[in-house]
Amino acid sequence: MEGIALCIAATLGCFIAGRRSIVWGVGAVMTLGYAYGILRANVPNLATHFLFDAGALGLYLALITRGLKPEQRSRLGALQPWIVLLVGWPLLLFLFPVQDPLVQLVGLRGQIFFIPFILIGAMLEVDDWYALAKWFAVLNLAAFGFALAEFVEGVPRFFPRNAMTTIIYASKDVAGWTAFRIPSTFTSAAPYSSMMVATTTLLLGAQVQRRGRKLDFWLLCAAIVASGLGVFMGASRSQAATLFLMFGLTFLMGHLSVRVLVRVVILIACVTWIVAKDERLQRFTTLSDTDAVQERLGYSVNSSFFDAAIKYPMGNGLGGGGTSVPYFLQDRLKDVVTMENEYGRIMLEQGIPGLLIWIAFIVWVMLSPLPKRSDPWLSTLRMARIYLAIVFATMVLGTGTLNAVPGTAFLLMLVGWISLQRFVPAAQKTAQPSHVTRARFAGGMH
Numbered sequence: 379m380e381g382i383a384l385c386i387a388a389t390l391g392c393f394i395a396g397r398r399s400i401v402w403g404v405g406a407v408m409t410l411g412y413a414y415g416i417l418r419a420n421v422p423n424l425a426t427h428f429l430f431d432a433g434a435l436g437l438y439l440a441l442i443t444r445g446l447k448p449e450q451r452s453r454l455g456a457l458q459p460w461i462v463l464l465v466g467w468p469l470l471l472f473l474f475p476v477q478d479p480l481v482q483l484v485g486l487r488g489q490i491f492f493i494p495f496i497l498i499g500a501m502l503e504v505d506d507w508y509a510l511a512k513w514f515a516v517l518n519l520a521a522f523g524f525a526l527a528e529f530v531e532g533v534p535r536f537f538p539r540n541a542m543t544t545i546i547y548a549s550k551d552v553a554g555w556t557a558f559r560i561p562s563t564f565t566s567a568a569p570y571s572s573m574m575v576a577t578t579t580l581l582l583g584a585q586v587q588r589r590g591r592k593l594d595f596w597l598l599c600a601a602i603v604a605s606g607l608g609v610f611m612g613a614s615r616s617q618a619a620t621l622f623l624m625f626g627l628t629f630l631m632g633h634l635s636v637r638v639l640v641r642v643v644i645l646i647a648c649v650t651w652i653v654a655k656d657e658r659l660q661r662f663t664t665l666s667d668t669d670a671v672q673e674r675l676g677y678s679v680n681s682s683f684f685d686a687a688i689k690y691p692m693g694n695g696l697g698g699g700g701t702s703v704p705y706f707l708q709d710r711l712k713d714v715v716t717m718e719n720e721y722g723r724i725m726l727e728q729g730i731p732g733l734l735i736w737i738a739f740i741v742w743v744m745l746s747p748l749p750k751r752s753d754p755w756l757s758t759l760r761m762a763r764i765y766l767a768i769v770f771a772t773m774v775l776g777t778g779t780l781n782a783v784p785g786t787a788f789l790l791m792l793v794g795w796i797s798l799q800r801f802v803p804a805a806q807k808t809a810q811p812s813h814v815t816r817a818r819f820a821g822g823m824h
Contacts, residue, residue, distance in 0.1 A: 381425025384417065385432040387540050392433040396440025401506050403437045403514040404498060404791075411784025412517050412573075415565035416524070419542045427704050430783045431491065438494055440604025446501075453500045459498065460742070463489045463735050468696065470730060483640025485727055488781050495787045499665040499794025507755060511584035512576045512594060515601035517592075521570065522604035522824025525611045529658070533558040543781035552613050553657045560611040569782045571612030574605040575620050577789050581605065581766050582624065599645060606649045609757045610659040616775070620661035620768055627761055647817045683722050686715060692729035699726025700777050720773035721778060740770050762792045 388410055410433040418426045433513025446454065447662035463546040468489040472482055502510070528536055537543045545566040549559040559567030585598040609621050625646065629639070655660040697703055700716040715726055744767060748759050769789065773779050780786050 380421055381423040383430075384421065384509050385429055385786050386423050388429055388433040389439075390437040392436030393440045394436075394522070395443060396437045400441065400444075400498070400501060401509045401513070403440050404502075404510060404689050405431045407437050407787065408514070408784050409517060411787065412521055413563055415561060415569070416519070416536060416563040417608070418565065418670040419537045419540065419546075422538075422540050424704070424706065430513070431487070433611075434491070434494075434787070436751050437498075441498070441501075450501050454497055456499060456661075457500055457794065459814050466469065467735060471693065471696055471728060471732070474695075477698045477712055478707075480707055481697035481703060481710050482695060482696040482699075484703050484707060485695070486703045488701035488734075489724075489727060490695060492780065492786045492790055495790040496797075499791030502795065504517075504754065507580065507758075508584055508587070508589065511580045512597060515581060515597050517576060517581050518577060518581075518601045518605045518608070521562045521564075521574075521702065523610050525560045525608055527571070527610055528558075528560050529560065533560065537561065552661050557658050559661075560608075561612040562608065562612070565783065568614055568617075568778070569785050570751065571609045571614035571617040571787045572782065573788065574608040574704060575617045575624065576765065576792075577622065578602060578605050578624050579758060579761040580791070582761065583755055586757050587754050589754070592650050603645050603649055606646075607652065607659075610662065612675060613658075613661040614661045615664060616772060620765070620822060623768070624761060624765065625718050627764060682717055683719060683725075686717070686722065687728055690715070690726060690729065694726050696727050699723050702729060702781060716777075718776050720777050724780075743793055744770070745790060746797050757777075759796060763796050766792060 392403060392406045394411065395406035404468050407430075407479060411430050414430045417429060468486055475482060477485065520564055524536070528824075533546060537546050538733070539547055542565075546558065546561050550557065550561055560570070561567045562570045564570040564573070581602050585595065585602065606621060606625075609617050629642075639791050693699065694715055698711060698714060703711060717726075719722070720734075721733060724736055728735075744763065749756060753759070766789070769779060779789070782789075
């Protein structure tokens with residue numbers, strides 16, 4: 379009953395927040411996503427597996443009942459063909475019960491449940507993204523507080539050993555296999571690290587603008603430092619490398635004043651000094667072990683991918699290719715085939731047609747031109763597109779990118795934001811636009 383009560387509260391809370399505004403709705407769902415791992419671990423029952431789903435459902439219902447502004451409707455119309463393909467193909471496959479119906483239902487959820495966040499990202503306006511940047515700043519600082527407590531007091535004090543925390547207790551491979559990777563409030567260390575890197579793109583973009591009160595600037599600075607340290611606490615080597623790239627791009631873009639640049643350098647120096655002081659924060663240094671990197675690459679990208687494509691051209695059924703299936707449904711899986719490759723997971727569950735749909739959509743998004751005029755979020759859009767390119771390229775090295783809570787939701791929001799920038803130049807070609815065209819132009823810029 380406790381888990382059911384939490385799910386009902388999550389749905390109602392996110393629905394009420396979403397009715398108030400899209401920022402409040404997204405913020406409520408993301409807050410729930412940040413707390414999802416620690417709540418699920420400490421309230422271990424069937425219902426808490428669907429806690430984030432319940433909150434997202436509340437947001438979806440709120441946005442449906444709120445209706446759309448004309449400019450939002452125009453923007454979403456450009457994405458509709460892709461949404462139909464990304465959702466429609468898995469729905470069609472669901473009609474063919476290759477796996478147990480409950481397993482197929484979990485697999486269907488894994489394939490389509492996060493897709494609406496693409497539309498949500500396209501709906502957000504300029505001011506909405508700034509408000510969300512401050513919201514994520516607070517969330518990242520709160521997550522860092524939990525991570526610091528786990529770093530000092532130990533992970534077991536916050537995450538009891540049970541079926542929900544298997545991955546956490548299997549990740550004691552830091553500092554010579556003497557310490558755990560820190561999960562903060564997430565289901566494991568990996569989604570914590572990836573979420574910190576992903577939101578850093580937004581935090582940096584908001585900080586560069588230097589808008590709002592002075593308190594905003596310092597809030598964003600503190601959150602960027604906390605996010606960076608969180609990556610090293612989570613001990614993710616790939617995410618650490620991505621974080622270095624994000625900060626490097628901030629300097630190369632040249633949008634920082636000398637004063638802000640000096641402050642950022644000081645913050646980076648502080649983080650570097652802290653990381654250098656503790657071996658538990660230095661797992662990323664094993665990236666220099668080329669043999670280990672080659673072994674991981676060979677494990678993820680090998681002939682088994684093509685063998686599986688030949689054997690399962692139409693997939694192995696939804697849920698039968700690597701989507702995280704709850705422990706209480708594991709015995710219902712049939713002919714399980716998995717590989718450490720997110721594209722492989724898509725192919726094993728949606729077949730070759732489903733994989734081609736996703737690849738075509740990713741190419742379409744990545745080829746989206748960015749605004750060619752001054753734009754307050756131009757630096758963020760550049761960083762976000764590079765971040766997405768890194769994510770899509772490294773999906774061949776592991777699974778979970780399109781199933782992480784709440785990382786996938788934020789990732790797809792960035793996808794929705796980036797993909798619609800292509801329509802800005804077309805609107806600019808009109809010398810004296812009508813009121814409809816002006817609305818579309820404004821929508822494309824935001």
